[in-house]
Amino acid sequence: MLLAKLRTHYSTQVNPEEIGDEKVSLAGWVHEVRDLGGICFVVLRDREGKAQVTLVKKKIDRELFNFARKLIRESIISVTGTVKPEEKAPNGYELIPETIELLNEAESPLPMDTTGKVDAELDTRLDSRFMDLRREKTHAVFRIRHEVLKAVRTFLSDNGFLETSTPKVVATATEGGTALFPITYFDREAFLNQSPQLFKQILMSGGMDRVFEIGPIFRAEEHDTRRHLNEATSIDIEASFMDHFDVMEILEEMIAFVYSEVKKNAAKFLENLEIELNVPKTPFLKLPYSEAIEIVNANSDEKLVWGDDLSTLAEHTIGEYVFQTTGEEHYFIIDWPSEIKPFYALPYENDPEISKSFDLMHRTMELSSGAQRVHQYDLLKTRIENQGLDPDGFEFYLKTFRYGMPPHAGWGMGCERLVMTMLGTENIRDVVLFPRDRKRLSP
RNA sequence: GUCCGAAUAGUGUAGAGGCCUAUCAUGGAGCCCUGUCGAGGCUCCGACCCGGGUUCGAAUCCCGGUUCGGGCGCCA
Numbered sequence: 001m002l003l004a005k006l007r008t009h010y011s012t013q014v015n016p017e018e019i020g021d022e023k024v025s026l027a028g029w030v031h032e033v034r035d036l037g038g039i040c041f042v043v044l045r046d047r048e049g050k051a052q053v054t055l056v057k058k059k060i061d062r063e064l065f066n067f068a069r070k071l072i073r074e075s076i077i078s079v080t081g082t083v084k085p086e087e088k089a090p091n092g093y094e095l096i097p098e099t100i101e102l103l104n105e106a107e108s109p110l111p112m113d114t115t116g117k118v119d120a121e122l123d124t125r126l127d128s129r130f131m132d133l134r135r136e137k138t139h140a141v142f143r144i145r146h147e148v149l150k151a152v153r154t155f156l157s158d159n160g161f162l163e164t165s166t167p168k169v170v171a172t173a174t175e176g177g178t179a180l181f182p183i184t185y186f187d188r189e190a191f192l193n194q195s196p197q198l199f200k201q202i203l204m205s206g207g208m209d210r211v212f213e214i215g216p217i218f219r220a221e222e223h224d225t226r227r228h229l230n231e232a233t234s235i236d237i238e239a240s241f242m243d244h245f246d247v248m249e250i251l252e253e254m255i256a257f258v259y260s261e262v263k264k265n266a267a268k269f270l271e272n273l274e275i276e277l278n279v280p281k282t283p284f285l286k287l288p289y290s291e292a293i294e295i296v297n298a299n300s301d302e303k304l305v306w307g308d309d310l311s312t313l314a315e316h317t318i319g320e321y322v323f324q325t326t327g328e329e330h331y332f333i334i335d336w337p338s339e340i341k342p343f344y345a346l347p348y349e350n351d352p353e354i355s356k357s358f359d360l361m362h363r364t365m366e367l368s369s370g371a372q373r374v375h376q377y378d379l380l381k382t383r384i385e386n387q388g389l390d391p392d393g394f395e396f397y398l399k400t401f402r403y404g405m406p407p408h409a410g411w412g413m414g415c416e417r418l419v420m421t422m423l424g425t426e427n428i429r430d431v432v433l434f435p436r437d438r439k440r441l442s443p
Numbered sequence: 444g445u446c447c448g449a450a451u452a453g454u455g456u457a458g459a460g461g462c463c464u465a466u467c468a469u470g471g472a473g474c475c476c477u478g479u480c481g482a483g484g485c486u487c488c489g490a491c492c493c494g495g496g497u498u499c500g501a502a503u504c505c506c507g508g509u510u511c512g513g514g515c516g517c518c519a
Contacts, residue, residue, distance in 0.1 A: 219452075
């Protein structure tokens with residue numbers, strides 16, 4: 001790894017036996033200063049961990065000793081010195097400093113505690129997210145998120161998917177259902193995209209065959225829950241010559257792969273969060289919509305009729321039922337009524353009341369939805385009209401269905417929800433660096 | 444949007460009309476201390492969201508506002 005002059009090693013890279021008498025430089029934050037009188041410990045924290053800098057009054061320059069014991073917490077320092085094995089110190093060594101350079105002093109008092117001694121509320125933490133990120137538990141969440149995205153990229157790339165980027169500034173709504181953020185695009189009205197749906201389908205006509213995208217989506221819904229964001233990260237795929245069962249298999253195998261990769265590569269961070277991760281077993285249960293509403297009617301006070309969408313309570317009822325009967329947290333609900341799915345979901349030819357669509361559910365919430373898509377121009381145009389949308393606004397999309405559009409299928413999944421359900425996080429904002437919700441626009 | 448709840452030092456909290464000159468922890472300032480690792484000991488510092496009202500008396504009760512949290516809705 002490339003490191004610079006101010007820092008020759010991360011705190012976790014120092015092995016006293018290998019280093020010998022060689023000088024090392026560590027750089028980071030003053031995590032704590034423990035002044036015992038004749039001996040003083042400065043705990044330096046960097047991204048990877050902590051290191052103990054030990055100063056014995058009698059053995060060290062008096063000026064350096066007094067300087068060290070007066071360091072203000074969370075200031076930035078670079079320490080150069082020699083390494084001594086010490087079982088009691090973090091990572092099995094302590095650093096005997098020759099120089100301590102104060103690169104930037106922190107103000108005091110701090111806006112919140114970084115050591116884990118005193119809790120802070122989520123709102124306080126988000127107001128000072130930079131400082132919250134210095135806490136071990138918060139850092140762990142984003143290291144795991146990194147592993148999740150890395151595993152997604154690896155899995156999809158290895159299965160022939162090409163990573164793409166599509167516009168976030170668009171002229172038309174994707175599905176009509178959700179509210180959009182309007183913006184000014186020079187002298188025209190435009191919107192922030194709610195989903196890459198139309199563009200990834202266009203890429204199927206373009207012969208890209210299998211694509212994925214990991215990118216932001218924007219929804220202007222004024223929702224106020226622990227599981228919604230107005231700016232979220234969507235993991236989307238689209239694949240030609242596949243049906244909904246094919247892409248469900250990709251999805252379930254990907255989830256299992258992501259879990260096992262996180263378990264393998266982020267063990268330390270799972271431990272920080274006190275999480276024992278269970279890799280879900282594949283294939284996942286595929287529960288037809290019609291059976292799902294029967295489960296709701298039999299196991300709760302809610303009475304649903306065929307054609308109703310599932311309420312939050314209904315999702316919980318089904319999630320608990322599936323978990324109690326199978327022991328698994330992930331399952332699909334398949335064969336949804338065509339009417340409550342978007343225009344691009346393909347109805348069954350022999351039973352057009354239901355569509356080749358699915359939702360991937362976690363015990364606690366919906367994670368993903370997908371379908372085999374309508375690839376026939378006439379049917380697609382009719383379905384757009386039937387949903388009260390104007391086909392003229394979709395011409396850039398519809399056009400691609402007239403000149404050789406293969407049958408295709410795909411899904412989109414909320415990245416935050418994947419991380420959230422994996423970690424059992426109570427609030428989705430916990431797994432976003434700088435969440436955008438109904439109330440928060442800064443930082 | 445709607446219903447419920449909350450707001451006390453930098454942070455997290457105790458508090459049920461007079462016990463509040465407001466508790467505890469953490470933190471900050473200072474002193475003591477040579478093996479700490481959530482170090483320990485002593486001293487000090489620092490707060491009742493805003494505006495009205497009830498009352499002899501309000502952190503506490505009432506009304507309005509603001510902000511935050513949660514359920515539902517909308518949505519993924």
